Amino acid sequence: GQQVMQIPQYQHVQEGEDFTTYCNSSTTLSNIQWYKQRPGGHPVFLIQLVKSGEVKKQKRLTFQFGEAKKNSSLHITATQTTDVGTYFCAGGHTGTASKLTFGTGTRLQVTL
């Protein structure tokens, strides 16, 4: 079956350092979405990428979709304590855009 892996599983950074999480799918995706889940909370949508090689930015967050549409990355510049949480990528396939396969997640801890 489809598998979506993320690395690292966990990262602890000091505030101000950069952070990157990588997402790899075993199959080609039609789109990839990213979600953030705060401790004790529910996932919140961050962004969707659809095009091969697409790069999108949201303030300090940069999202990239690979050329082969099988991998993606999320980079946070100058992390803040508010960035704490688990970041999930989620892959969609043609015809089932809303039926997503979630990645294994990367838990980010930021300390002062």
Next chain:
Amino acid sequence: GAVVSQHPSWVICKSGTSVKIECRSLDFQATTMFWYRQFPKQSLMLMATSNEGSKATYEQGVEKDKFLINHASLTLSTLTVTSAHPEDSSFYICSATPSLNTGELFFGEGSRLTVL
């Protein structure tokens, strides 16, 4: 953004009893809703796709007689965990989208089930 509400947030029950969890889309209609299960510090595992007016589609390995899903209206889906056992203890989350084409999912707050 769209709002999805889940109830109850917490539930504790005795082994052998059944528990119903509700998922409502508050400001949009959802012909399709999704039910996930999440163990501590793990990812979201899709359990089933709930379809308004028809039977749910279950993922491989998910017992449909154990996890009953009913989607009787365009704004409400329910998940009933029947004859719950301690291994059913988990965080159950629903999601829905105003547009199946765009794919962005809006999640409920989640329901934490503890079976004693």
